[in-house]
Amino acid sequence: MALDIFSQKSGNLKLQACRESLPPCALSGATAFFADIPDISIVIHGPSGCFFYPSTVLHREVFTTGIIESDAIFGTYERLDEIIRSIRKKGHKDIAVITSCVTSVTGEDYSPITDYEGVILIDSPGFLGGPAIGYKRAMDALEPACDESKIAMNVDGICKLDPFNKGNFFEARRLFNISGIPHGSFIAFDTLANIKSPSNYTLTLNPLYESGLGAQCGTLLGLDEIGQFAKKIEEIWPNCRTEEIFIELDKTEEIISYACEKYLKRNDPPSIAVFCDHGYYEYIVKTMKNYLDAELINVKKEESDQFNIYEPSPSQNFAVFEVITESKPDLVFGSSFEKVISNKPAFIGVSYPLRDKVSLSSKPLLGTEGLLHLVEDTLNALRDRSLSHCTE
Numbered sequence: 001m002a003l004d005i006f007s008q009k010s011g012n013l014k015l016q017a018c019r020e021s022l023p024p025c026a027l028s029g030a031t032a033f034f035a036d037i038p039d040i041s042i043v044i045h046g047p048s049g050c051f052f053y054p055s056t057v058l059h060r061e062v063f064t065t066g067i068i069e070s071d072a073i074f075g076t077y078e079r080l081d082e083i084i085r086s087i088r089k090k091g092h093k094d095i096a097v098i099t100s101c102v103t104s105v106t107g108e109d110y111s112p113i114t115d116y117e118g119v120i121l122i123d124s125p126g127f128l129g130g131p132a133i134g135y136k137r138a139m140d141a142l143e144p145a146c147d148e149s150k151i152a153m154n155v156d157g158i159c160k161l162d163p164f165n166k167g168n169f170f171e172a173r174r175l176f177n178i179s180g181i182p183h184g185s186f187i188a189f190d191t192l193a194n195i196k197s198p199s200n201y202t203l204t205l206n207p208l209y210e211s212g213l214g215a216q217c218g219t220l221l222g223l224d225e226i227g228q229f230a231k232k233i234e235e236i237w238p239n240c241r242t243e244e245i246f247i248e249l250d251k252t253e254e255i256i257s258y259a260c261e262k263y264l265k266r267n268d269p270p271s272i273a274v275f276c277d278h279g280y281y282e283y284i285v286k287t288m289k290n291y292l293d294a295e296l297i298n299v300k301k302e303e304s305d306q307f308n309i310y311e312p313s314p315s316q317n318f319a320v321f322e323v324i325t326e327s328k329p330d331l332v333f334g335s336s337f338e339k340v341i342s343n344k345p346a347f348i349g350v351s352y353p354l355r356d357k358v359s360l361s362s363k364p365l366l367g368t369e370g371l372l373h374l375v376e377d378t379l380n381a382l383r384d385r386s387l388s389h390c391t392e
């Protein structure tokens with residue numbers, strides 16, 4: 001029964017979807033940390049299979065030692081040394097070497113490569129868990145330390161595996177520009193030197209990739225949270241311009257409340273299922289409950305081990321399948337895996353991977369613009385769903 005869903009006909013197009021959710025592992029998380037840092041080269045020390053996932057999804061040059069079975073038996077150090085030398089010849093100074101499951105368990109000593117100036121070794125095999133673990137290991141390997149003399153606001157929680165990473169970053173910068181506050185480091189979307197030496201305050205975008213560096217000044221995940229952030233920056237920079245932000249918050253509240261009330265006059269509150277990491281989960285659920293009085297039909301990771309997209313298992317995949325097919329939510333938030341299962345209900349992509357979608361623009365999920373996008377996409381998806389029911 002469960003497997004029929006993975007081979008469906010849609011018109012003349014036969015959609016052959018993946019049976020597993022195939023989320024990224026810790027190795028991909030470590031690679032993603034470096035993906036938007038321009039002045040460092042990345043080497044994945046492992047087989048081509050481990051290299052394939054991050055190198056295709058991160059749209060960034062990544063090198064690999066591409067080891068094979070015999071290398072794992074007879075040793076891989078020479079191969080690694082050779083590739084580092086060849087990258088050096090191209091003029092690249094800083095190089096991050098990331099280990100995979102195979103190279104991490106062989107017990108081989110790779111530490112001599114760190115004698116090369118600028119080479120850092122990150123032990124981040126996929127068996128450690130999801131991308132947040134690898135991302136954190138990569139960041140810690142740089143040994144960043146706050147520069148107390150820099151009174152500015154860092155932005156962290158930026159990861160290229162987050163579908164909203166660039167849009168969120170632009171939205172944060174827009175709010176910085178309105179208020180006129182100085183920015184510190186963008187972690188990890190900056191030069192190596194800036195990331196190693198952040199300033200003493202930090203705004204977090206996606207909490208899954210929070211750095212823990214600098215005094216935490218909150219998030220932009222919701223209007224209340226944006227208001228709290230604005231008050232925080234008033235304390236730090238009494239002359240900053242936050243009036244415009246508060247005006248924007250009121251207008252956003254008004255626009256969203258009007259659109260959602262209009263929807264609820266003609267429709268029942270929707271039932272929803274949300275499958276994404278904890279930071280966005282809270283935000284999406286709160287938004288849907290606040291404005292659309294939505295009924296949530298699944299529970300988050302802390303309440304049930306079943307739904308953590310970054311630690312997948314066959315039983316979890318089956319549990320997702322059961323929730324969606326048995327409870328039949330009106331609207332599903334998740335990755336392309338949940339989209340394949342959902343089939344008919346309205347769907348909004350909020351978590352990685354989103355394989356069957358063309359994404360060219362930089363859409364935010366947070367800030368006022370992100371919240372407007374989220375509610376706009378929700379209302380349009382529910383509307384399209386109602387229209388398709390009418391025509392069936």
Ligand code: SF4
Pocket residue numbers: 025026027028046049050053099100101102125126127
């Ligand atoms: S889980 Fe291990 S073997 Fe699989 S891609 Fe990640 S590092 Fe490679």
